[in-house]
Amino acid sequence: MAANNWIPIQTISGAATEYSFTSIPAGYKSLILKGNLQSATTGYTVEFYLRCNGDTGYNYQDSDFGYQLNTTSLRTNGAQSVSGGTGGFVGASYLGDWGSHVEIHMFGVDNTDRYTTWAGTSAVGGGGNGYNVTMFGGGIWQNTASITQIDTLALNANANSTLTLYGRK
């Protein structure tokens, strides 16, 4: 029964400045991004964002909360009129082979009465003195168009990264 499926649309793996899922077919009630990501950007952790249909304008809202880096201080953040919504937080170049679990559920993707909205989690353990991620994040693209393309922003994926786009009918 297709309605119960996670239908794989496209998998992108390996080193790339950004991952771009293009020519996304119509007909899905929701889209899911799930994978294991790490950034090659210098640092311990990196926040990456999502953009829709190639829109680079300030047409997004985003928010996130949870813990990341090596602190026990709760991070809370939200912004309107930004150029991408939060995709997640992943480990960066200082962490070696230390991939983060990322899972993002997107709704309103083929509903022209609704903005596209997403919510997700990202997580990787770093241990007691290490750098870690346990974050909730989400975003809104303030546009009711059907989704045909999803791009990451500020990801800079390393060679071990992989991310799959699934659709649910």
Add this chain to the structure above:
Amino acid sequence: MPLGAFKATVLGAAGSGGSGEGGTFEWIGGATVSDSTTNSINISGFSASDYQEWFFRWSFAGTNPTDINFRANSDTGTNYYSNEWWTYNSNGGANGLSSHDQLRMVWTGGTSSGYAAPVAGIVSVSGANVSSKPSFETLTYRSYDTYSGYGTFDFGTTLRAVSAAVLTSVDFFAQTPSNYFDVGDTVQMFGVKKTSD
């Protein structure tokens, strides 16, 4: 098999899907406790090569309160790098454990036998069928108990620092071995197939 352990072997994936589009989300297998002296649940025998995503859903009655922990591939070595944060009522906390031998999925601090609080959670896995180190993400809710006055939500994660660690088995077990699970406590495993049936 140690005393108190419950072992389930998956002999064949259930479900058919058969949409022809691939990506069938299906139940793989599970285990439900059937006696009063079980303190761990093992699921094994599934084929990692058939799936590209993994999920576990679990639900325990919590008559004997204890932290619920998780291991992959029966690995009791110090390969787990875990972090978690939790909220209980209007409070919260965070914790990290390096070179640990397990992932804790819920904190049950301040509890006492006889103060049951049902607990349930999900585990989502990535990197479990490729040649990198897998990451496990857990979200768990434990309902309020009148002894501690706590109702706990816990967001935990661990990196198992073993490369090429294709997932072959999982264990859910009680932190305090004498705090047995309840009859009916259950762990169920789901996956997304790589190809269509």
